[in-house]
Every structure is written in C-alpha cells, then in structure tokens.
Amino acid sequence: MKIAVCIKRVADMGARFQIGADGTSVSDAGIKYDMSDFDEWAVEAALQLNEKHGGGEVTVISLGPDAAQETIRKALAMGADKGVHLKADRIPFDGFAIAEALAAELKDGAYDLILFGRIAVDSAAGVTGAMVAELLGLPCVTAVSKLDVNGAMGTAERQVEGGVETLSFPLPALCTIDQGLVTQARYPSLKGIMAAKKKPLESKPAQLGAISVSVRKMELPPERSAGRIVGEGAAAVPELIRLLQTEAKVL
Amino acid sequence: MANNILVVAEARGGDVRKVALEVVAAARSLADGLGGEVHAIVFGGAGIGAVAPKLGAVGADVVLVVEHDGFATYNAEAVAATVATQITTGGYRAALFGASAMGQDLAPRIGARLRVGVAADVVAVSADGTDIVVRHPMNTNKIIATMVLSATPALVSVRPGAVSVGTSAKAGAVQSVASAMDPAAGRVKVTGVSMGGGAKLDLAEAPVIVSGGRGLKAAENFSLVEELAAAFGNAAVGATRAVTDDGWRPHSDQIGQTGRQVSPDLYVAVGISGAIQHIAGMRNSKTIVAINKDKDAPIFKVADYGIVGDVFEILPALTAAVKAARAQG
Numbered sequence: 001m002k003i004a005v006c007i008k009r010v011a012d013m014g015a016r017f018q019i020g021a022d023g024t025s026v027s028d029a030g031i032k033y034d035m036s037d038f039d040e041w042a043v044e045a046a047l048q049l050n051e052k053h054g055g056g057e058v059t060v061i062s063l064g065p066d067a068a069q070e071t072i073r074k075a076l077a078m079g080a081d082k083g084v085h086l087k088a089d090r091i092p093f094d095g096f097a098i099a100e101a102l103a104a105e106l107k108d109g110a111y112d113l114i115l116f117g118r119i120a121v122d123s124a125a126g127v128t129g130a131m132v133a134e135l136l137g138l139p140c141v142t143a144v145s146k147l148d149v150n151g152a153m154g155t156a157e158r159q160v161e162g163g164v165e166t167l168s169f170p171l172p173a174l175c176t177i178d179q180g181l182v183t184q185a186r187y188p189s190l191k192g193i194m195a196a197k198k199k200p201l202e203s204k205p206a207q208l209g210a211i212s213v214s215v216r217k218m219e220l221p222p223e224r225s226a227g228r229i230v231g232e233g234a235a236a237v238p239e240l241i242r243l244l245q246t247e248a249k250v251l
Numbered sequence: 252m253a254n255n256i257l258v259v260a261e262a263r264g265g266d267v268r269k270v271a272l273e274v275v276a277a278a279r280s281l282a283d284g285l286g287g288e289v290h291a292i293v294f295g296g297a298g299i300g301a302v303a304p305k306l307g308a309v310g311a312d313v314v315l316v317v318e319h320d321g322f323a324t325y326n327a328e329a330v331a332a333t334v335a336t337q338i339t340t341g342g343y344r345a346a347l348f349g350a351s352a353m354g355q356d357l358a359p360r361i362g363a364r365l366r367v368g369v370a371a372d373v374v375a376v377s378a379d380g381t382d383i384v385v386r387h388p389m390n391t392n393k394i395i396a397t398m399v400l401s402a403t404p405a406l407v408s409v410r411p412g413a414v415s416v417g418t419s420a421k422a423g424a425v426q427s428v429a430s431a432m433d434p435a436a437g438r439v440k441v442t443g444v445s446m447g448g449g450a451k452l453d454l455a456e457a458p459v460i461v462s463g464g465r466g467l468k469a470a471e472n473f474s475l476v477e478e479l480a481a482a483f484g485n486a487a488v489g490a491t492r493a494v495t496d497d498g499w500r501p502h503s504d505q506i507g508q509t510g511r512q513v514s515p516d517l518y519v520a521v522g523i524s525g526a527i528q529h530i531a532g533m534r535n536s537k538t539i540v541a542i543n544k545d546k547d548a549p550i551f552k553v554a555d556y557g558i559v560g561d562v563f564e565i566l567p568a569l570t571a572a573v574k575a576a577r578a579q580g
Contacts, residue, residue: 013391013508014527026394037509093398094368095359121508124389125371127359134363139438140327142356145502155442159503160352161268161453163446165325169439179495179509180502212402213368216384219395224534224553229546233560234568240540241572243556248538250459250517251483251576 001056001112001149001171003046005080006102006129007039008091009064009071010122017220024215026122035071038117040185042177046115047079047186049149057081059109063101063206064091076196077188083199086206093123093215099131100209107136113154114174118143126176133174141167145180254287257346257404259334260306260314261353262295263325267302269456270349270411272309277376277414278347279310279421284378285344288312289421292337292428294330296323300425307423309416314423321434324444325353328437329430331360336431338365338404345383345400347376350408351455358408367402374413383407391508391531411455412514454506457487459517462506462533464491466522466543466562470499475566476521482573489513491529507532522562525550542566 011017011031018027035043043060050056060075062068063086072083086101106114114136116129126142133140145164146157155168156175188196230236230243244251256278260271271291278289291311293302295318303314317333334357338346346361348354350372362369370376373385374395383405387396400407454460461483463476473488480486490500492507506513508528518536523529525541525548533539534553541554542565551557558565 011390013393013531017390017393019394026390093396095371096362096366096368099359099363122390124387124391125369126355127362127369127371130356130359131363131369134331134360140360141439143352158352160325160444161455163444164503165441166443166445167439168442173439179505183496209366211368213370213398213400215396216399217397219397221388221392221395221535224539226552227539227555227557229551229557229559231558233558234564236558236560237565237568237572240556240558240569241576244517244538244540245576248517248555250538251573 001050001053002110003050003056003113003115004059004061004106004109004111005039005042005046005075005115007043007060007062007071007075008036008120009033009062009068010036010120013121019218019220024218026218033067035074036117036120036122038119038121038177041179041182042115042117043075043078043080044182044185045147045177048182053149059084061086061102061105063088063098065089069201069203072201073196074188076199076201077192078186079192081199083201085201085203087203088206088208092208092211094211094213095125095127096131097209097211099128099135101206102128103132103135104207106132112171113149114138116174116176118176118178129174129176136174139169139173141169141173142176143178144175145178147175147181253342254282254285254344255341256282256287256289257338257341257343258289258291258311259346259348259354259357260291260293261349261351262293262299262302265295265299267293267305268351270351272305272416273411273414274347274349274409275306275309275311276416276419277409279419281345281376281378281383287344290315290341292317292334294322296320303423303425308418308420310419310421311423312421314425315428316425317428317430319430319434324441326434326437326441327356327360327439329432329434331357331364332431333428335361335364337428343404345405345407348408350410354408358406362406365404367404367406368400369406369408370398370400371408372410373407374410376407376409392512392535393531452485452487454487454489454511454513457485458515459483459486460489460513460515461486461519461521462489462491462523463494463521464523465493473499475563479519479566479570479573482570482577484577491523491526520550520554521566523550524548525553
C-alpha cells in the first residue's frame, strides 16, 4: 500500500515550560524536541501494515521550521521510505490553516491510506486529520485503536466513552491513530539511521490556509500547593475520611 | 439571528449525555453575552425528540430534532452534512460541541466544510466585545492558551466536566429538521458498538476516580480498586500506562499524557508512583489522595492528602470507611 503519515515535531512534555517573551508562545530555552507520541504510533502502524501485506511505500510529511527535518529523519530511520518537509517558520495554532497545506501536498499523491496521530501532544487539538479528510473528500475514522486492511476495504475500532465502535470503510481513506493500536513504536536501529541519511527528503514552502484561530495569551496554570502526609498505614484512614468530609468536602 | 449559538447535543441510547447539558450551559452564557439565542440540535432514532425538555431546562431556546433510524448510533458523515447545512442556513455566530469522542470527530469535519478553524477542548468560552475567546489547556495541561476566534461561525469544542450546569430554563421549543443526507449513504459504516458494563461511569463524567498503578502488583488485585470505587457510588476506575500496557486494564482506562485527561472532584491514586506522564492527565483534579508505600514517590508532591503504606492493608480499610461515611451521610 502507498501510505502517507503526517507527523509533528513537538516539545518533550517532561519539560518545565516557560512562556516566551512575546507572551503568546512557549519558550524554546532548554527544550528538547521529538516526534509527537501519537504520530510515532501512526508511523509504526504504517510500517506494520506494509510488512504484513508485503511491499508498499511509506511517505512521511511534516509541516514546520527546518528542524522538522530531524523528525522526518527519525521516521525514515524507523523504516519510512521518503519524506516531505513543508516549510513554515512557525506552526500556526489554527488546524485548518495546516490542513490546507497538508491537503495540497497529499491530493495528487495517490495514497491508499493517510494516517495522523489522534492529537499532537503540544497543541492538543486533534482537528487537522479529519479536516484533511474532508478537504480531500476521503472517508475518515478518528481515534483508531485497531486497524486492518483487506483489499480495498479497511476495518477499524475506535474508543468512545465507555465502549468501542467497530467500523468498515473503503480505501483510499484517512485514519487518526490513538493509543492501543501499537504498544511501542520501534526505535531506529543504527543501520536505519545510516540508511535514513540517503533516503529522499524534499523541502518546499507550506501553502498555509487563512488563519481564524490565534493565540492572544499563554500562561502557566497555578501550581498545586504542596499537600500533606496524613499518616501511615490503615491507621491513617479515619483522619483521611475526616479531611475528605470536613476540609475537601468531597465525601 | 446573527448572534445565535448552535449546540450539537450529543445523545446516546435515546438520551442526551451529560456533556450535552454542559455545552448547552456554556452556550447559554455565551449567547447571553452576545444577545442571541441557543439552538440545540440533537440526532437520534425514533422518539429522540423526548429529550427536548432536558435541553430546554438548561438553556436551549429551540431544540432542533433530527430523527432517523440511521442516527441510533453516531453517523459521522450524515451528522456533519446536516450540522454544516444548519449552521449555514441558520446564520449562527458560533457552534459548540462537546470535546468527546463524537465532538472531537465532528467539529473538524464541519470546520473544513465551512473553511474555518476549530478551537478544540476548551475549558471556558466567552464573548469579548464581538470576539469569541476561549481558554485551552495545552502541553499536557502545563500551559493555558487564551485563543481568539475571528471567523464566523466560530467552532468550539468544550471539555467534558469543565462547565457546570446551572438552571437557566428556556422554552426548548421543538422543531423538526431533516437530515441533509441519507444516513445509509455514508461510506464509513458502524458495524458494531460494544459498551462495557451498562451503568459504568465514564472517566470524563465521574465526580470521583479511583486509579491504580503497578503498586497493585497483579491484574486481579484491581478488584480492590473496583471495590473502593463502588463504595463511593459515583466513581470510575482509571489506570496508569504501565498497567494498560501490561494488559491489566483496557487502554481506554489509561489516564495521562497519551490517555485520558481528567479533572474529577476527587482523584484517588493507589499504588501509583506519579510519573510525569501520569500527572499530566490528572493534575487538574480538585482534590487528590495518594496511597503509596514509598514516602518519596512523586505522587505525594501533587497529592493534597497522602497515606504511606501497604495498599493491600489500606484499601480494604478505606473501602469500609467510605461505605460507613456514606451510610451516615
């Protein structure tokens, strides 16, 4: 199958974030970057599908500054075949502006399947994938936790609150990948890293759409005030109950 | 008219979900700020119009009912087509969705159809003059972004549990609306829906969550967590990623950076050390209780109340004490 996976370079969420001097961005200082978790699973899912069905090609696409090429190289080192970098100095917060750029790149690619992560862990919106599907007129299943392809048909499961939906759809199609589909994305091997350096990576300007959602301000949430140890062992239970009833008033 | 707000009121199994009432409440205060009405559109099988009074009671002036057997389960393509058509013909200033599995699927489809962005998973939405402004937690809840929506319609999905439902009763006048496409004509077919355990509370909606980690040592020991949850009577059960990756619990129970993000009134962390990825999913809980044998576990840094000790000794005692407290209450 010819599969495209759209991936995003995001900050390592373990960081202690600071707001940038402009008040509308996250400071870069001391931040490490990597592929968004859900996007790694999407790359892994694409590689596994082609391994299972034999042959095929996986193209990874990333929109962002030049450093997005590092993220594309990681996906190539995992085993993807080629990369496309859609260059944009800043990634907008409007998923529709991004979706337009990605759809313009994807529309003539003749992909059987297009995968996204369910959300990017930084902007945490999860809107771009379904928007691209609409712009391309493709069947779409979001938040997929199980996926298979049989000829020209795909089947998927998606988690809904308290249950699971099972769906079938014709290819070509677009899916966004949730946790549960793969347990762990593969780590790039040394051989993979060497091979990735020779794989094609094309860079071109992103054709971003009009922006209608923008950030006015960013702030850090209030810190949680330090709590207290009520006691040790089962003997502390009565005091905990008292605090939950009289202080926290949640019981 | 131009300041009216449309709410897509999520229904399942013939009834509206709690998040639908929350979104109507959010839309009510937004519409009051703009001087407009709230119209709630609800999709369902035969008889779904019966939910209209519930939507009226929390602030819907008009309830638009799209009744069709094909809407007994969520039908993304036909719902998207119908909502997009309704927004356009109704000239709405904004459309609000729940940031649930359904709303997160639906809102971007409509955004692309109407060629506007979506502010997703917001915890507050308000009018600022003629602008619509939202607050959106990002970077695993470590940053709060205030965002402005400059286009009409403004499309917003509201995080479940973020808005409290008041009493702002409106007429809830019922109008019937036809589906903009035959639900059977969709390319994506829902071939099955399996709901785990009938009355099980969803993590997003439960006022109390009891969550377990590796400290429980084995899958079967989660029965202790379930018993504590049952004692509270209004609790859902969550888990850490380590536990769901090991298959002790389903992936849908995972709370954290790559799982569910929750903010219940009370979060009880049992045998959870408090990895940063887990804390990302629960740090906005109103009260946090941690039970762990390691007094230096990072979970105690975010917990309001901690008990150090053996979970197998403490949990049965806590379950009994919660039962007794509720029996008195």
